[in-house]
Amino acid sequence: MQSLTAEDKRELCKDAFQDISSILAGLRDQGLSDLEIFEFGKSLIDHFDPIKMENLKKESDYQDALFREANDL
Numbered sequence: 001m002q003s004l005t006a007e008d009k010r011e012l013c014k015d016a017f018q019d020i021s022s023i024l025a026g027l028r029d030q031g032l033s034d035l036e037i038f039e040f041g042k043s044l045i046d047h048f049d050p051i052k053m054e055n056l057k058k059e060s061d062y063q064d065a066l067f068r069e070a071n072d073l
Contacts, residue, residue: 004012024037032040046052 024041027037027040028034
């Protein structure tokens with residue numbers, strides 16, 4: 001797959017912004033409050049944050065190791 005140019009990335013982001021804005025406006029029209037929409041958007045950003053994802057994976061691996069150790073006792 002070819003690497004995207006800066007212009008391609010700008011166009012993709014512009015299209016994504018328009019799509020996301022339309023979806024969020026639809027949620028508001030269906031009765032969700034601005035705060036609920038904001039919290040939802042924030043959770044999406046957190047979900048795709050590579051640093052947070054890595055930290056969650058480390059925490060999950062640590063919890064799994066503790067669980068295995070507890071089962072071995």
